Structures are given as structure tokens and as C-alpha cells.
Amino acid sequence: MERINVAELSKICPGGVLQNVSLAEISQWGVGGKADILIRPSTTKQVADLRSWFYRNSIHHFTIGSTSNLLFSDEGLRAPCVQLGNRLSQLTMYSNIVHVQAGVWVPSLARRLMLAGLTGGEHICGIPGTLGGLVCMNGGSQRKGIGSNVVSVESVDTTGNIFHRFASECNFSYRNSIYQANNEVITSVTLKFSPGKLSNIRQDMLAILADRSRKFPRKLPSCGSVFKSNPEMYAEIGSPGLIIEKLGFKGRRQGGAQVSLQHANFIVNTGGATASNILKLIAEISLEVKNSTGHYMEPEAFYVTPHGEKLPIDYLNNSK
Numbered sequence: 001m002e003r004i005n006v007a008e009l010s011k012i013c014p015g016g017v018l019q020n021v022s023l024a025e026i027s028q029w030g031v032g033g034k035a036d037i038l039i040r041p042s043t044t045k046q047v048a049d050l051r052s053w054f055y056r057n058s059i060h061h062f063t064i065g066s067t068s069n070l071l072f073s074d075e076g077l078r079a080p081c082v083q084l085g086n087r088l089s090q091l092t093m094y095s096n097i098v099h100v101q102a103g104v105w106v107p108s109l110a111r112r113l114m115l116a117g118l119t120g121g122e123h124i125c126g127i128p129g130t131l132g133g134l135v136c137m138n139g140g141s142q143r144k145g146i147g148s149n150v151v152s153v154e155s156v157d158t159t160g161n162i163f164h165r166f167a168s169e170c171n172f173s174y175r176n177s178i179y180q181a182n183n184e185v186i187t188s189v190t191l192k193f194s195p196g197k198l199s200n201i202r203q204d205m206l207a208i209l210a211d212r213s214r215k216f217p218r219k220l221p222s223c224g225s226v227f228k229s230n231p232e233m234y235a236e237i238g239s240p241g242l243i244i245e246k247l248g249f250k251g252r253r254q255g256g257a258q259v260s261l262q263h264a265n266f267i268v269n270t271g272g273a274t275a276s277n278i279l280k281l282i283a284e285i286s287l288e289v290k291n292s293t294g295h296y297m298e299p300e301a302f303y304v305t306p307h308g309e310k311l312p313i314d315y316l317n318n319s320k
């Protein structure tokens, strides 16, 4: 913390540097101690200059979008945190090609596509994240991933160099892309959709949203699905939610953390949950599923340590 010169960061990112930010207040799970420094850049150049500055000063930092897939430590974050959000959220349309900055809120992107009469983005309309996070996770719903709409991705590497990659170079696979491991920050994405009829697109989106509010807990904070679906396990026994439910975990608690009564692959914060409550509950589930079915369920969400390291959220279960 002493090594971080806040005045220099503020020169790179004017008006975008915050200190002592409560992660419980800004994170979607409503959990976490304080982040020493949170920086919200507003241009690709600022992201590149920040990364170059961190590199030259040998300071590790962590990048977040809207935190919908992350659990922060109860001790907070000593490593500086770069958040791409509404300060970096411009969108430009060229017929059916859409150029979008990474901080755009995904449900509003889906709405803009609908209003422009573009189809293919309906499945993302209920996903509460930023486009950068969605592309990094290759997120989606209805058995789809955003990767299939990607034309190219602009990103910044750890030293501050800017790259452009075509979709074929991003290795999109189920809830995965190269951006999960290469430590580059996605700053903008070019997407392609097809022309469609506004009324049909609206109808499909309303049906998706109605289905989601029937299936998923929407009122209590969570990170969405904790575990990814495992194709072998799915064919043999079923989805993670079904298996966790069959093993009797629905409603199971650790402090304020609870396996959702609505959908067992969601862990909700019923009030005052801590990161250690959630980690313990996830380790219990992960171990029990492995012991009773022989299948390992890979987690979708990540745990962020105070040093800004990203760990699989089931890391307390060391029996994998």
C-alpha cells in the first residue's frame, strides 16, 4: 500500500480513483472487507497507462466488472482493483455490427439490440454483469455463450500493450475463454447479430426473463450458478442444481449464507454472510458431490484473496 502513489494514479485516471471502498457494498454477493484502492478508468488508453504503471512499479492488481461472479475475502483487498463499468460503456452500431466498450451493463446491451431490431442477443438479457466479464467467462444462457456473437476483442496485456483478436483466436468454450488465464483486460468487443423483428425479439426476451424469475432467486444477493454443468455428470445424473438438491443441501446454512430454497446451485446471502461462511458451504457441497457421485463439479465463480489472487471458489475442498 505504501508503494502506491495515489496522486500518480489520479493523473492517469482523473476522477476515477477511490480509496477504502467497502466491497460488501459494491459486490453483488454483498460480501467482503474494504478495498484499499479502486480505480475506474474511462478509456482504453487509461487502462493501458494504468497497466503499464503497475508493471513498471511491480504492483500486482486485479480487474473486475460488476463482481457478479466473484467472492471477495472478509479481509478485503490490499492489491489495487481496476473496475470496468459505466465510465467505459459506449456503444456504436453499424447495421448489424455493434462495437461495445467492456463496461456496458449486459441487460442494457440486450435492450439496445432489441430496440435496433437485432436478434441473437436475447439469451443475455437477464445476466447481471458487464460485457467484459461476460466475454471473459463466455457467459450466456439457453445453452448459448456470447462467444458465438463475437467478431473481435480489444484487450490490454499486463505491460500496457493493446491487442486485437478475432473470435477464432479467443478459444471460446463452455464458460471459458483465453481471457480467464492470460491476464489481459478486455476493453471493447465487436459483436455481430442478425436482423430480426422487434416484436418477436421483445416476446422472446420477456419469456426468458419470466423463466429466470421463476427458476432463480432474484431478491437475495448471490453470484448466480456456483458450479458449471459437467456434460458427463449431466448425462448420467443431471444438472448441478438437481444433484445438490438430491443430496439434501437445499436450505443448508453457514451463518448468513444459505443454499437457495429456489435453486440449489445458487448460494444466497440472507444477511450478514461472510466469505468464510460461503467458502465452507461450497467446500461441503463439492466434497459431498464427489464422494456420492464420483463426479467433480468445476466451480464457475471465483474467490479473490486479499492479494488479488483469483482462486476456484471450492479451493477449501482439497479432495478433488
Ligand SMILES: Cc1cc2nc3c(=O)[nH]c(=O)nc-3n(C[C@H](O)[C@H](O)[C@H](O)COP(=O)(O)OP(=O)(O)OC[C@H]3O[C@@H](n4cnc5c(N)ncnc54)[C@H](O)[C@@H]3O)c2cc1C
Pocket (backbone or CB within 6 Å): 028, 063, 064, 065, 066, 067, 068, 069, 070, 084, 102, 126, 127, 128, 129, 130, 131, 132, 133, 134, 135, 136, 137, 138, 139, 140, 141, 179, 184, 185, 186, 187, 216, 217, 218, 222, 223, 224, 225, 302, 310
Ligand atoms: C443472479 C445472477 C444470475 C446469473 N446468471 C448467469 C447466466 O445466466 N449465465 C452466465 O453465464 N452467468 C450468469 N451469472 C454470472 C455473471 O453474471 C456472468 O459471468 C458475468 O458475465 C460476469 O460479469 P461481471 O462484469 O460481473 O464480471 P466479474 O464477476 O466482475 O468478473 C468475472 C471474471 O471476469 C474477469 N473480468 C471482468 N471484467 C473483465 C474485463 N473487462 N477483462 C478481462 N477480464 C474481466 C474478472 O477478473 C473475473 O475473473 C449470473 C450472476 C448472478 C449474480
